[in-house]
Amino acid sequence: MKSIVIYATRTGNTGRVAAAIATILSAYGDVELKTADQVDGTLPPADLVVVGSPTEGHGVHPALASLLDRLGPAGFAGRAFAAFDTRVAWPHWLSGSAASKIRQRAEKAGGRLIGPEHSCIVSMKPELEAGEMERVTAWAQDVAGTIARAPVAAAG
């Protein structure tokens, strides 16, 4: 199973989460870890595309917003994807969620969501709260297991 993990980060936390997800996925096959800026207007071939961003202004980091624009209205056609974010520990309606925005954009562009959206909670510093790496590791295992049990044709 080939996976690609694409992320944006401002102060490193989302990057650390993305790297941890890539490590989990590497037990299932090849993994590419890329920042949003490193992806042009087409998603590389992969069975699973994992996309993550810090939540900023209730939405995604500008570099990820730019990538979603570049990919266009059919950029996720036929792709299995999962979405994660980092955000502060406010109620969802107050914090917003980049993962929700990623899901909406990717589904609209033809993607098929695998697993629930996942949020990692950071403090105001910002630093990942205790236990967040363990929670996202378990989530990544579930996502990988779902794809491994019922693979979709690799697109691209």
Ligand SMILES: Cc1cc2nc3c(=O)[nH]c(=O)nc-3n(C[C@H](O)[C@H](O)[C@H](O)COP(=O)(O)O)c2cc1C
């Ligand atoms: C410009 C800006 C806007 C932010 N807006 C939100 C927000 O709307 N909701 C939220 O939960 N956190 C918000 N935050 C906090 C970020 O989500 C947090 O700093 C981020 O998850 C840290 O990830 P990073 O280290 O990968 O950049 C904001 C941070 C910045 C810098």
